[in-house]
Amino acid sequence: MTGLREHFAETAEAAKHYDVTEAVLRQARRRRRLGRSVAAGAAALVATTAAAVLADRPAPGPVLDTVDATRPATPGRLDWLPARFVAPGPGAVPLLPIGTGVGAGALVYRRLTEVILLASDGASYRVPGEIRGLSPDGRWLAYSVGDELVLHSLADGQIRTVADSDVTGWSLDSTQVVLTLRRPDGRTPTAATVLRPDEGDNRTVPVPDPDWWAPRGLTADGQLVLLPRRLFPDPASDFLSTGSPLPGTPPPGAATESPAPPAATLTVPSSALGFGIGFVGPAEGTARSVTVLADRAAGMDDPEEWHGGVDKSIFVRGDTGGLVFQPLQRYQAADGNDSYGFGDLVEVDPATGRPVRQFRLPPATAETAGPHMVAIGPDGILLADDSGDRPTTLEVLDPVTGDRRAVAELGPDLRLDLVRGGTYFWP
């Protein structure tokens, strides 16, 4: 008997009896009714049914621009990312200084419990808190210390502190950061705060139906992006459901930190059919949503899981204004069982929700889940592959040509936390 065996045995004894039988049967019957080809049939179904529900629902578009990015990555480099870097030995990494600039940051990596900032000049600094984000230009590092969030200017070492919040996105020009308060009562935040860390100006943006929608980032023109919360209850067997309050939702006004949300109804389709993206204009406070349908042509062909991963990360392309996400994709593992890896990237038009472009990536294999998107910047789409047994690699994908360049590799004991433009937050 080893310590680990004992530990697992004790853990198992603490398990509850998870009686999910009836819930599973309800879901299985519903999916059976919808049919195996629900994703393929969704377009036609929506065209005939949802048009009456959503006047602004777009007609499915047959044309999808495909960018082949499956070719092997070639060596390359980015001017803000050191071509080579060596992690200092454990305990030898200096603390990130306050009051003194260290130059723009490139990425944040982790070695066991040490969280380390890699500056663009190749120097490493220990982050004195829990990492939350790094702005697209590498100037602002966000981390939490105690009950405060620190926005640390790496240019001059000045800091700005606000109440402990998640960083859920940045503006393309790095002048604004989207924050959501970490409420002590654990409830979902009812508003986002768009903060200009340089000046300290901030604007509170109420979130319609906060139990259904979570703030993410900002569109190219400054609208707050909302995505459906991953773990919300499936909207029963309704084909389309509106974001009405859930049973048990705290009453309006209870412990809110925002003015009343805009009088708008955002629509979330059943997860088997797709997902929604919401938008709130920070200035006018108006809200709208678009529906992104599961599109087999775009690789979203698994009615159970295709939307997985979407609500965690969605990024804006600065050159097109499109929103890019990466669904999980089912593939057959070596033993014949279904497994999930990272699928191709999909870019949607924020005005219509229609997929306009697909970036085909090397498929997942039995040994690796494939590269996953970690940010989008002026250099292209940043991808990381840390799923296999090899060291983590960082690639940049040219969204026009599909060329991928391998621009960094982390040591075997290092784990990539985030790169420029990246965020780290609770679901």
Add this chain to the structure above:
Amino acid sequence: MTGFDGFREFVQAHTGAWSRLAYVLAGNHTAAEDLLQTALLKAAKRWGRIRGYDQPEAYVRRAIYHAAVSQWRRRGEWPVAAVPERAAPGDRIDEATRRMAVDAALARLSPRQRAVLVLRFYEDRSVAEAADLLGVTEGTVKSQTAYALGRLRAIAPHLAELTIEEVDR
């Protein structure tokens, strides 16, 4: 005939064992329940086929492992426990602290590494059996086990009794 005849009885007969496995893999009740539901939904959709298997429960067990690895690939979906400061090898720690430290150390592992450890040290599976269940090579199981144990030793030195011989069994 509803197409799910016998499914309810099948699940109820094995839910206890599956719940324990899901909890050991997931580390918290919410995620464990989610994991079991995901695996059982896959089984329900294929019930017409797998009900004829000699050991249909093995299908669910395998689905739990695959769901665990797949779901954990979604970064941040399941909260990761905070890691306490590293304990020095000579430090005296009580049992509750030890458990917390091991839980935190396990939470820092990759999904595949954790699944490998559960297969080896909870289910007591051989390298070959673990490789078969996860759909990877035996070499991958060995390397992931060794790497995971190394990380656990670094974070929780009181687990030093884990021996390399067990890795190669």
